[in-house]
Amino acid sequence: MAEDLCLFHKDATIIIKPPKKSSSVFLRMIVLGFAMACGIYICSICLKQANAHIIPPLVGMQLVQKPCQKLNVQESEIPNLHYPRPETFSRAECACNPVRYFAILSMQRSGSGWFETLLNSHINVSSNGEIFSVKGRRTNASTIMSTLDRVYNLDWFTSASKNQCSAAIGFKWMLNQGLMEHHEAIAKYFNERGVSAIFLFRRNLLRRMISVLANSYDRFAPQLNGTHKSHVHSIEEANALARYKPTINSSSLLTDLKDVELTVMKALEYFNSTRHMVLYYEDIVKDHSQKLLEVKDFLKLPHMRLTSRQVKIHQGPFAELVANWEDVNKTLMGTVYESFLHSDY
Numbered sequence: 001m002a003e004d005l006c007l008f009h010k011d012a013t014i015i016i017k018p019p020k021k022s023s024s025v026f027l028r029m030i031v032l033g034f035a036m037a038c039g040i041y042i043c044s045i046c047l048k049q050a051n052a053h054i055i056p057p058l059v060g061m062q063l064v065q066k067p068c069q070k071l072n073v074q075e076s077e078i079p080n081l082h083y084p085r086p087e088t089f090s091r092a093e094c095a096c097n098p099v100r101y102f103a104i105l106s107m108q109r110s111g112s113g114w115f116e117t118l119l120n121s122h123i124n125v126s127s128n129g130e131i132f133s134v135k136g137r138r139t140n141a142s143t144i145m146s147t148l149d150r151v152y153n154l155d156w157f158t159s160a161s162k163n164q165c166s167a168a169i170g171f172k173w174m175l176n177q178g179l180m181e182h183h184e185a186i187a188k189y190f191n192e193r194g195v196s197a198i199f200l201f202r203r204n205l206l207r208r209m210i211s212v213l214a215n216s217y218d219r220f221a222p223q224l225n226g227t228h229k230s231h232v233h234s235i236e237e238a239n240a241l242a243r244y245k246p247t248i249n250s251s252s253l254l255t256d257l258k259d260v261e262l263t264v265m266k267a268l269e270y271f272n273s274t275r276h277m278v279l280y281y282e283d284i285v286k287d288h289s290q291k292l293l294e295v296k297d298f299l300k301l302p303h304m305r306l307t308s309r310q311v312k313i314h315q316g317p318f319a320e321l322v323a324n325w326e327d328v329n330k331t332l333m334g335t336v337y338e339s340f341l342h343s344d345y
Contacts, residue, residue, distance in 0.1 A: 094165040099154070101170060103172075105173050119306065132147070144178060183270040205340065214242075254335065277295070
């Protein structure tokens with residue numbers, strides 16, 4: 001940059017003027033401002049691009065569970081296989097073990113208690129007793145469905161509950177515990193959820209009547225140390241309860257037997273559309289191994305020996321079991337129920 005020189009002859013002194021810097025500083029400020037503006041613009045573009053690639057937070061994300069592999073089963077069996085997801089515990093490594101749903105439909109004193117203990121002796125079966133014996137659980141169809149959902153979701157715990165790898169889950173349901181009143185909704189539920197029904201009845205309705213009357217007496221006058229027992233596990237207890245001989249109302253006997261028959265027929269009709277099998281107590285007593293094998297095949301269970309500690313209470317001829325045997329014998333002789341007088345179980 002050229003410098004301005006001024007000469008003054010008066011004093012013979014040479015004065016050198018400083019350069020003019022105002023214009024150069026102004027230009028530098030302009031350049032600096034432009035650079036800053038460009039930097040800010042470039043940074044803003046980079047930040048926007050970076051934000052576009054930020055992984056969203058995990059809050060609200062749903063983890064998709066790996067589906068279970070399909071088993072090598074017939075297509076018709078697929079609706080009967082279930083993979084419950086309990087709310088009260090985790091099935092962990094058993095999550096992909098399929099579970100089958102069932103219900104034992106029966107009547108009091110028809111051998112259902114004995115039959116259920118046999119089923120529960122299987123390592124893969126959990127049958128939870130008469131859950132609808134409590135009236136509050138069968139108030140209406142809605143409460144019934146809610147209870148069924150808890151049972152079949154493995155969120156119902158009783159002494160019969162097995163581990164999380166149960167292969168069959170169910171319970172015992174008496175016909176007079178809301179089953180007949182709400183049969184349409186229940187049958188629909190069974191069909192939609194793939195619930196298998198096991199009907200268990202007694203052919204000899206007279207034997208059943210004796211057992212009902214004796215059990216009712218023991219309920220109000222407990223004979224075993226003041227404790228009511230519907231089922232016993234020793235011969236001594238069975239003999240103690242069998243000493244009571246009920247009196248049967250012979251005047252209404254035929255009507256009572258007919259009413260029970262009609263109830264059984266209605267139940268079979270109401271649930272005819274469901275997947276079901278029909279068992280009779282007498283057949284299980286006669287051919288224990290074969291009938292239980294049919295049940296295990298029906299529920300697709302591994303074959304194993306089933307046992308029960310229960311002991312039969314009323315055995316022997318009718319004359320030793322009923323107080324008014326002669327009246328009962330006379331009433332049934334020559335009727336369609338005469339055969340009931342001769343069977344011993």
